[in-house]
Amino acid sequence: MTESGLIRVMLVDDHHVVRRGLTFFLDAFDDLELVGEAADGAEAIRLCAEVQPHVVLMDLIMPEMDGVAATRAIRQAQPEVQVIALTSFDEPYLVQGALQAGAVGYLLKNASIDDLAEAIRAARAGRPTLAPEALQNLIKAATQPSASGYGLTERERQVLALIVEGLSNPEIARRLVVSRPTIKTHVSHILTKLGAANRAEAAALAREHHLVT
Amino acid sequence: MVGWWESILDNTTAADDHSASLRQGAEDRGAEDLAALSPEETRQLVHELQVHQIELEMQNEELRRAQEELEAARARYFDLYDLAPVGYLTLSESGLILQANLTAATLLGATLDVLVKQPLTRYILPEDQDIYYRYRQHLLAAGTPQVCELRVRRTDNSLLWVRLEGAVVLDTERGAPRLVCHIVLSDITARQQAEAETRASERLLRTITANLPNSYLSIVEKDLTIGYTAGLEFARLGLDPASFVGLTLEQVFGVQAPLVREHYLQAFAGAEVEFEMYINGQYQHYTAVPLVDEHGAIPHVLAVAENITERKRAERALERRSHDLEQLNRLGRELGATLDLTQVLDRVLAAAREVVASSGGAVWLWDPPRPDWLACRAAFHPDLAQPLLNLRLRTGEGIAGWVAQHGQSVVVAHASQDPRFSSTIDAQTGFQTRSILAVPLWGHDAITGVLEMVNKPGDEFDDHDRILLETLAGSAAIAIENARLHGQAQQAAAAAERSQLARELHDAVSQTLFSASVIAESLPRLWERNPEAVRRGLDQLHQLTRGALAEMRMLLLELRPAALLETDLCALLIHVAEALAGRTGVEVFLDRETQCTCPLPDDVRIALYRITQETLNNTAKHARASRIAIRLHCQSQRLELHICDDGRGFDPAHVPPGRLGLHILSERAQAIGAVLHINSHIGQGTEVVVTWPDPAKLEEIR
Numbered sequence: 001m002t003e004s005g006l007i008r009v010m011l012v013d014d015h016h017v018v019r020r021g022l023t024f025f026l027d028a029f030d031d032l033e034l035v036g037e038a039a040d041g042a043e044a045i046r047l048c049a050e051v052q053p054h055v056v057l058m059d060l061i062m063p064e065m066d067g068v069a070a071t072r073a074i075r076q077a078q079p080e081v082q083v084i085a086l087t088s089f090d091e092p093y094l095v096q097g098a099l100q101a102g103a104v105g106y107l108l109k110n111a112s113i114d115d116l117a118e119a120i121r122a123a124r125a126g127r128p129t130l131a132p133e134a135l136q137n138l139i140k141a142a143t144q145p146s147a148s149g150y151g152l153t154e155r156e157r158q159v160l161a162l163i164v165e166g167l168s169n170p171e172i173a174r175r176l177v178v179s180r181p182t183i184k185t186h187v188s189h190i191l192t193k194l195g196a197a198n199r200a201e202a203a204a205l206a207r208e209h210h211l212v213t
Numbered sequence: 214m215v216g217w218w219e220s221i222l223d224n225t226t227a228a229d230d231h232s233a234s235l236r237q238g239a240e241d242r243g244a245e246d247l248a249a250l251s252p253e254e255t256r257q258l259v260h261e262l263q264v265h266q267i268e269l270e271m272q273n274e275e276l277r278r279a280q281e282e283l284e285a286a287r288a289r290y291f292d293l294y295d296l297a298p299v300g301y302l303t304l305s306e307s308g309l310i311l312q313a314n315l316t317a318a319t320l321l322g323a324t325l326d327v328l329v330k331q332p333l334t335r336y337i338l339p340e341d342q343d344i345y346y347r348y349r350q351h352l353l354a355a356g357t358p359q360v361c362e363l364r365v366r367r368t369d370n371s372l373l374w375v376r377l378e379g380a381v382v383l384d385t386e387r388g389a390p391r392l393v394c395h396i397v398l399s400d401i402t403a404r405q406q407a408e409a410e411t412r413a414s415e416r417l418l419r420t421i422t423a424n425l426p427n428s429y430l431s432i433v434e435k436d437l438t439i440g441y442t443a444g445l446e447f448a449r450l451g452l453d454p455a456s457f458v459g460l461t462l463e464q465v466f467g468v469q470a471p472l473v474r475e476h477y478l479q480a481f482a483g484a485e486v487e488f489e490m491y492i493n494g495q496y497q498h499y500t501a502v503p504l505v506d507e508h509g510a511i512p513h514v515l516a517v518a519e520n521i522t523e524r525k526r527a528e529r530a531l532e533r534r535s536h537d538l539e540q541l542n543r544l545g546r547e548l549g550a551t552l553d554l555t556q557v558l559d560r561v562l563a564a565a566r567e568v569v570a571s572s573g574g575a576v577w578l579w580d581p582p583r584p585d586w587l588a589c590r591a592a593f594h595p596d597l598a599q600p601l602l603n604l605r606l607r608t609g610e611g612i613a614g615w616v617a618q619h620g621q622s623v624v625v626a627h628a629s630q631d632p633r634f635s636s637t638i639d640a641q642t643g644f645q646t647r648s649i650l651a652v653p654l655w656g657h658d659a660i661t662g663v664l665e666m667v668n669k670p671g672d673e674f675d676d677h678d679r680i681l682l683e684t685l686a687g688s689a690a691i692a693i694e695n696a697r698l699h700g701q702a703q704q705a706a707a708a709a710e711r712s713q714l715a716r717e718l719h720d721a722v723s724q725t726l727f728s729a730s731v732i733a734e735s736l737p738r739l740w741e742r743n744p745e746a747v748r749r750g751l752d753q754l755h756q757l758t759r760g761a762l763a764e765m766r767m768l769l770l771e772l773r774p775a776a777l778l779e780t781d782l783c784a785l786l787i788h789v790a791e792a793l794a795g796r797t798g799v800e801v802f803l804d805r806e807t808q809c810t811c812p813l814p815d816d817v818r819i820a821l822y823r824i825t826q827e828t829l830n831n832t833a834k835h836a837r838a839s840r841i842a843i844r845l846h847c848q849s850q851r852l853e854l855h856i857c858d859d860g861r862g863f864d865p866a867h868v869p870p871g872r873l874g875l876h877i878l879s880e881r882a883q884a885i886g887a888v889l890h891i892n893s894h895i896g897q898g899t900e901v902v903v904t905w906p907d908p909a910k911l912e913e914i915r
Contacts, residue, residue, distance in 0.1 A: 020728060024739070024750050025735045027735065028736075113734045184660060192579045193584045
């Protein structure tokens, strides 16, 4: 906290226009002060160490280094700096990713300037703020754990794990001690359930959605 | 037993008595008359006597001549009798040889003097004595000539086949009349041997014909009845060849008789004919050849029938197989000719009906939204196809479910008796399933579904059906997978387009609108405190909204390629410039000279638009420029596009391949025959120049 009592805010967004708009927003509130702007994650980490902001408004989808990674790095290096994710997306994995990385707030780019200002003040005090959509997604993910499991059976999950490892059908059949046609059937079901066109796509989906351990 | 010759003996005695009394009368009268004669009468008598004398002498001469003739006749008779080509024997009633000619003696290997008074039995082979005994009894009883054949042992021990032809006669020549037996003896050894040989060869022939494999032969008589027939074929068919002998063609061949008659008649006319006939469930190949005798006549026809049923079956199986292959090949090609899944499935069913007759059929495929379920995606049946469509089965449920689970074909003769059968579908549709043939559809490395045919009309599905349907299923699965992949590719392309659009909306419009809304919201708060900021904010707002509009227009052009083609190049460049300015805040100047009314080819126009778009994107992303200038210069067949910025620049010699999107710009330029130049130095901005047509092309034009 500086002597002026203003909340030092840093903007991170690869879109120039967004930074311009947010500059106007910060100008409009007496207790908020713009201390720095960065166009990607790497620049954000560097600048953050330099300008010592209280709160960072962090875009998540950016070239070079994305917002989740930058959030994690900043929170590790400077635990006193609070990060609010400000993004257009409310996908559960992004919300979870940002919060796990240490973000204290998650706002969408439909927030009003009053919401933004309130969230920055709350963050400064260490209180979380979540956009209603993000909150809803979190609750849904918590109450329906299987919804993201694509309805795979335990056996199909085993087969999928071996597909992710890059094993061929005969190798999987040997590993699980079953016949090749059986494995073919499992693979066919897995592809159908995941809506994947081929094994590579299924493996990619499995990794992306953590379907295998 | 002897009645007939006793009467002959009586008649002979009576005739002898009569001639004796005549002689006695003549002697008595001559002796009385001689003493009472006159000289005249005596002369007369002498004259008469002389005349008589002469007459007697003449008669005597006559007699002598007759005697001589008789002698000659006797000699002739001797030649005829003794040297006859056959032997003559005269036997007594008790069987002794009374008389024999030379030939007979030679035949028996004895001399005449030895032969006479011998019993004939002495020369007859012991084994044939019975024949001779019965022959003699027969001869005496019958009174007519009789014949027998037997073997005699000659004096030198050699055997001879002889024929005895004899008759009993009454002999009156010597002494009291008695019964004798005249026998003609002839040598039939050669004939017997020939006959034995004939019999042997006939036996051989019969053995051969009886053992003709898969065949039989018949000797057909002139009246078209069967004279002889044999061959293993009879045994095979459980028939007795002998039972056919003497039968007419109608009796043997029934309704086919006219066909056979026609060919046999041709053979009797001298032609060698062949024909085939299906009779008693067998295919027979007939060859009929005329049997010409030594006079050139055709008393018989030889018909050889070969059972060619197996061959026919094999031929038919081969034909069927070749037909099947052709059909499957054709159907496979037809299946692959479309990429529309619905059409593919309909063709699969049509093809399945063509190769395997059935009254209903369905294609079951995995139902993506419901894992472990199969859905009926195509069906045919006069009434029940519609209710069947989109019905679902769980994996393992019913025959189709079982096949999907196990990946094996199933042939079910009686559905209701098969534990795997599920009556659910029947209950839902009112169908009555009797027989089922279901085969899995194997995709690239997994089962994609099941092809199921039900109720083969009047029959049960067999292995042949199964193999045909499995083969078809191979092509079908590939066609289905292709159609699916095609559908997915189309969906993916559509999805890619949509996500590209979403990204662009996000990258451009939504960010711009968010910014604009934040600014607009902030302005009232700044109104009092910072009029200068408000003025800048309004400028920003104006630029942002113009940019957003330009961006939206560009996106709409991307969504409607036709609209892109209709828009002239200058208008396109203005959209690009305004959109970038709105998005990035970079000032973009469009040179006032930029006027182009040349009718440019569409591909050139679009390429120049894209090059500008990508160059500006690159600049926004990498150059950190604050100003960009675009100039389009057009002059008779030559067009130049300049894009330069005041950014940080780069060293074109040290750009890693694939970076900065430079190669994409080059490719676009090359595609329309333009030349692309990039001039840049670190710290001095970048200039991109596109020249169309390229200088070399211009040379050609001039």
